[in-house]
Amino acid sequence: MARQPTVSDVALAAGVSRQTVSNVLNAPDIVRTATRERVERAISDLGYRPHASARRLRTRRSSTIGIRLYPFAGGISGAVLDRYVHALTENAAERGMRILLYTARTPDEEIEQFRRLTDGADVDAFVLTSTFHGDARTGWLLEHDVPFATFGRPWGDDDLGDPQHLWVDVDGAAGTAAATKHAIAAGRRAIGFLGWPSPSGTGDDRARGWARALRSHGRSPDGLRWAVEDDLTAARAAMAGVLTGGGPGPVPDAVVCASDSLAVGAHLAAMDAGVHDLLVIGFDNTPVSEALGLSSVEQRPEDVAVGTLDLLMGAHGTAVDPSVPRTGTGHVLVEPRLIVRE
Amino acid sequence: MARQPTVSDVALAAGVSRQTVSNVLNAPDIVRTATRERVERAISDLGYRPHASARRLRTRRSSTIGIRLYPFAGGISGAVLDRYVHALTENAAERGMRILLYTARTPDEEIEQFRRLTDGADVDAFVLTSTFHGDARTGWLLEHDVPFATFGRPWGDDDLGDPQHLWVDVDGAAGTAAATKHAIAAGRRAIGFLGWPSPSGTGDDRARGWARALRSHGRSPDGLRWAVEDDLTAARAAMAGVLTGGGPGPVPDAVVCASDSLAVGAHLAAMDAGVHDLLVIGFDNTPVSEALGLSSVEQRPEDVAVGTLDLLMGAHGTAVDPSVPRTGTGHVLVEPRLIVRE
DNA sequence: GTCGCCTATTTGATCGATCAAATCAAGGCG
DNA sequence: CGCCTTGATTTGATCGATCAAATAGGCGAC
Numbered sequence: 023m024a025r026q027p028t029v030s031d032v033a034l035a036a037g038v039s040r041q042t043v044s045n046v047l048n049a050p051d052i053v054r055t056a057t058r059e060r061v062e063r064a065i066s067d068l069g070y071r072p073h074a075s076a077r078r079l080r081t082r083r084s085s086t087i088g089i090r091l092y093p094f095a096g097g098i099s100g101a102v103l104d105r106y107v108h109a110l111t112e113n114a115a116e117r118g119m120r121i122l123l124y125t126a127r128t129p130d131e132e133i134e135q136f137r138r139l140t141d142g143a144d145v146d147a148f149v150l151t152s153t154f155h156g157d158a159r160t161g162w163l164l165e166h167d168v169p170f171a172t173f174g175r176p177w178g179d180d181d182l183g184d185p186q187h188l189w190v191d192v193d194g195a196a197g198t199a200a201a202t203k204h205a206i207a208a209g210r211r212a213i214g215f216l217g218w219p220s221p222s223g224t225g226d227d228r229a230r231g232w233a234r235a236l237r238s239h240g241r242s243p244d245g246l247r248w249a250v251e252d253d254l255t256a257a258r259a260a261m262a263g264v265l266t267g268g269g270p271g272p273v274p275d276a277v278v279c280a281s282d283s284l285a286v287g288a289h290l291a292a293m294d295a296g297v298h299d300l301l302v303i304g305f306d307n308t309p310v311s312e313a314l315g316l317s318s319v320e321q322r323p324e325d326v327a328v329g330t331l332d333l334l335m336g337a338h339g340t341a342v343d344p345s346v347p348r349t350g351t352g353h354v355l356v357e358p359r360l361i362v363r364e
Numbered sequence: 365m366a367r368q369p370t371v372s373d374v375a376l377a378a379g380v381s382r383q384t385v386s387n388v389l390n391a392p393d394i395v396r397t398a399t400r401e402r403v404e405r406a407i408s409d410l411g412y413r414p415h416a417s418a419r420r421l422r423t424r425r426s427s428t429i430g431i432r433l434y435p436f437a438g439g440i441s442g443a444v445l446d447r448y449v450h451a452l453t454e455n456a457a458e459r460g461m462r463i464l465l466y467t468a469r470t471p472d473e474e475i476e477q478f479r480r481l482t483d484g485a486d487v488d489a490f491v492l493t494s495t496f497h498g499d500a501r502t503g504w505l506l507e508h509d510v511p512f513a514t515f516g517r518p519w520g521d522d523d524l525g526d527p528q529h530l531w532v533d534v535d536g537a538a539g540t541a542a543a544t545k546h547a548i549a550a551g552r553r554a555i556g557f558l559g560w561p562s563p564s565g566t567g568d569d570r571a572r573g574w575a576r577a578l579r580s581h582g583r584s585p586d587g588l589r590w591a592v593e594d595d596l597t598a599a600r601a602a603m604a605g606v607l608t609g610g611g612p613g614p615v616p617d618a619v620v621c622a623s624d625s626l627a628v629g630a631h632l633a634a635m636d637a638g639v640h641d642l643l644v645i646g647f648d649n650t651p652v653s654e655a656l657g658l659s660s661v662e663q664r665p666e667d668v669a670v671g672t673l674d675l676l677m678g679a680h681g682t683a684v685d686p687s688v689p690r691t692g693t694g695h696v697l698v699e700p701r702l703i704v705r706e
Numbered sequence: 707g708t709c710g711c712c713t714a715t716t717t718g719a720t721c722g723a724t725c726a727a728a729t730c731a732a733g734g735c736g
Numbered sequence: 737c738g739c740c741t742t743g744a745t746t747t748g749a750t751c752g753a754t755c756a757a758a759t760a761g762g763c764g765a766c
Contacts, residue, residue: 026483028722039746044724054744074484075426076722078417079751086464091450101651104446108433111465120486121465122428123453141368142416143752144462254655286655309443310652313596313628370752381716386754396714418752421721 027068036064047072078143083341086120087334088145090132092152093125101308102321103151106173109327110149117335119146119342133162140168146342147334149173153189155223160187169342171333173326175353177223188333190326190354194224194305195231197319197358198278201303202235204317204360205276210301214246214264214274216257216284225249228280228305245271250284257287258294265295276301282308285316307361320359329354369410378406389414420485425683428462429676430487432474434494435467443650444663445493448515451669452491459677461488461684475504482510488684489676491515495531497565502529511684513675515668517695519565530675532668532696536566536647537573539661539700540620543645544577546659546702547618552643556588556606556616558599558626567591570622570647587613592626599629600636607637618643624650627658649703657706664698671696 029043036043038061045053046061053061064070078084089107111121122145126132136159139145147169150159155177163170164186171188198215205213215232218225233243248264250256257279267273277300279285285304292300304311304318311318333354334342371385378385380403387395388403395403406412420426431449453463464487468474478501481487489511492501497519505512506528513530540557547555557574560567575585590606592598599621609615619642621627627646634642646653646660653660675696676684 029724030722040722041724041747042745045745048724052744057744071480071483073421073722074486075417075420076751077724079415079421079753080722080724082751084417091453093450093454101443107465108435108467111433112435112467115467123449123463123465125450125454125457138413141413144416283655309650310655313625313652371754372752382752383717383754384715387715390754394714399714415752418721419754421723422752422754424721 026073027070028073029070032061032064032068032070035068036061082143084143084146085118085341086122086145087114087147087149087342088122088124088135088139089149090135090151091123091125093127102306102323106151106323106327109324110330113324113327113331117331119331119335129158132159136162136166136168140166147171149330149334153177169334171330173330175223186352188352190329190333190356192321192326192356192358194228194358195234197305197321197360198228198231198280199235200231200358200360201278201305201317201319202232203239204362205278205301205303206235206239208276208301210276212246212272212274213241213276213278214248215243215278215280216248216250216261216288217280218252219249225280232278246274252281252283254283254287254290257284258291259287261288261291262294265291265297265300275299276303278303280305282306282311282316282318285318286310286314289314289316303360312363315364317363318361320361322356322359325356326354329356368415369412370415371412374403374406374410374412377410378403424485426485426488427460427683428464428487429456429489429491429684430464430466430477430481431491432477432493433465433467435469444648444665448493448665448669451666452672455666455669455673459673461673461677471500474501478504478508478510482508489513491672491676495519511676513672515672517565528694530694532671532675532698534663534668534698534700536570536700537576539647539663539702540570540573540622541577542573542700542702543620543647543659543661544574545581546704547620547643547645548577548581550618550643552618554588554614554616555583555618555620556590557585557620557622558590558592558603558630559622560594561591567622574620588616594623594625596625596629596632599626600633601629603630603633604636607633607639607642617641618645620645622647624648624653624658624660627660628652628656631656631658645702654705659705660703662701662703664701667698668696671698 029040032043033040038057042053042057043061046058050058074085087110089110091107092103107121114121122139124135124139126135136148148163150170150172151174153160153172153174153176160170160172160176171190173190175189175191176187202213213236215229217229220226229247236243248260250260261277264271265273277288279288279302282304285302288300289302292298292302302316304316307318307320333352371382374385375382380399384395384399385403388400392400431452433449434445449463456463464481466477466481468477478490490505492512492514493516495502495514495516495518502512502514502518513532515532517531517533518529544555555578557571559571562568571589578585590602592602603619606613607615619630621630621644624646627644630642631644634640634644644658646658649660649662675694
């Protein structure tokens with residue numbers, strides 16, 4: 023038989039109707055055991071596999087999640103997203119879902135992609151990975167009843183509690199707090215924080231964790247916080263000044279950083295200055311920090327991926343069904359983990 | 365109207381039949397201009413978009429290409445593949461194709477995925493990214509008439525000329541030759557090569573480029589070639605011995621490497637040994653070499669992606685159609701580019 | 707005038723599955 | 737015995753598009 027077998031072929035072989043075959047696949051519990059076993063044998067004998075497009079046409083569901091692939095930034099931090107996408111693909115497959123990629127250069131272009139993919143019933147839901155304040159994309163998706171979840175909190179506080187907006191995020195403050203405590207335990211006396219300029223939702227959160235950890239040990243964070251754009255060279259230059267005592271504040275013997283880019287910059291600045299015992303802790307645990315033997319806070323992209331799917335499909339769901347009322351808080355906060363090196 | 369408009373709605377609005385609407389979309393040249401314009405107006409008035417699954421069911425084509433996402437290796441070299449996947453997604457979108465991800469832990473698991481995705485008419489073709497000698501996957505795909513292309517030459521020579529097997533690859537020898545010539549031009553006298561143990565298709569190819577460049581300048585490669593597994597620590601250890609003069613050969617003042625992992629290892633070994641003028645050139649131009657300011661051979665993943673689609677769909681094709689006879693040689697060899705830093 | 711030919715358009719069938727409603731069989735109970 | 741309920745299975749319609757074949761209309765040739 024050249025043609026792939028269909029439900030009808032299976033039905034014929036098993037001596038039942040099409041619908042019963044369909045039931046064996048989609049609602050096995052309503053089929054009598056004897057019948058079900060007969061159908062299952064026919065399925066495996068014929069090597070039958072459901073035709074995904076036909077099913078999608080009828081059910082108006084695609085079992086597919088769309089995710090945007092960002093242009094290669096040329097930098098370091100893409101690695102977290104790549105791990106996330108991989109974990110998402112793997113876990114989605116276990117639940118019978120697939121991941122479809124798309125690209126866009128601007129938010130408007132992305133909304134245009136939303137249109138294309140939802141109108142064609144190509145995807146059931148979207149995962150957004152970099153949301154920002156006043157993001158038009160989440161508005162569009164809510165308005166058109168398209169399920170979605172974001173990796174990253176909606177930092178506009180109005181949306182934070184909105185149970186309609188599902189989000190997963192990493193508890194950045196907990197991560198930097200753990201890093202800071204590690205530095206304290208290692209006997210460091212002046213523990214600084216190298217972060218990004220305020221306001222930055224993620225960046226300020228990470229700074230808070232560091233400050234809180236210091237205070238809870240009776241220390242003051244004053245004068246030990248520096249901010250530069252997320253760029254290796256900028257970080258290197260800024261830390262060069264700090265380490266040679268050129269700045270107003272004290273000279274640190276440890277630096278907790280908001281990203282691995284900054285950490286590598288700090289590390290190189292220390293090398294430049296001949297300082298060999300500066301404890302540098304990065305964030306994201308990218309290959310670069312691994313290569314240089316720097317400790318780093320690991321975001322656990324795998325756990326974030328599982329959390330994302332739990333939100334979209336329910337903890338044990340196997341489909342994205344917007345009509346099922348949501349249970350739980352509508353968000354997941356993943357505890358990061360400090361990877362200690364050297 | 366809550367429901368998305370269909371061809372029938374458009375047909376009604378434009379006063380034509382369903383099929384004419386379909387023709388406007390798929391074969392505009394056979395529709396009279398006046399009619400076409402009327403239909404096009406109705407399409408945009410109603411905001412009609414074709415239902416992808418319905419079309420796929422009927423045409424038995426999905427306009428989708430499957431690509432495997434590899435488990436996060438924890439290393440450095442994943443970056444090239446990530447850039448490649450991104451470029452593939454972007455270029456595929458321009459041709460009306462989509463990229464679907466899947467994962468697998470073993471070749472057998474991957475073949476199982478081939479089955480699932482082709483039987484369900486989920487994908488039209490596959491792109492394989494890491495082929496090896498005697499790969500069962502290509503055999504399965506050929507046997508089942510599933511179109512595919514590989515990023516990477518089939519190193520088993522029997523397949524190299526087989527026009528059935530489409531492949532794109534980067535001319536690694538040209539890349540290492542360019543790196544070697546750069547070192548010669550920079551006045552280096554003892555230019556070594558740090559690569560992987562033989563036999564390795566890709567690795568031996570890269571070594572050849574280095575040796576050839578040296579010989580064409582009247583120099584001998586003897587005693588300047590070292591081989592370790594693709595691992596930073598192993599490279600660092602190996603080069604430590606070489607740089608301190610502990611080895612049998614001469615001490616190099618430049619090292620061309622088969623990968624950025626090796627290059628970073630060599631660079632760190634030089635730092636350890638207090639050697640500050642060792643010229644290290646990597647391969648893959650990953651964020652790590654960028655961060656450390658090392659020169660590196662860039663694989664041009666974007667060009668590789670374009671080449672892949674050209675092979676699968678024809679230079680200007682917009683669909684994967686196995687019935688169209690193949691033109692050209694069936695493979696593309698991309699010339700890499702040396703990125704010079706510092 | 708009408709026959710054939712070409713082009714533009716329409717009609718009916720079909721792709722492979724699921725939905726909704728109908729049918730059938732087996733008990734339970736007054 | 738007859739009626740109702742429950743559970744298992746079947747039947748006919750449908751999702752939205754394209755394919756293949758049929759039809760209508762215009763034009764030139766005989």
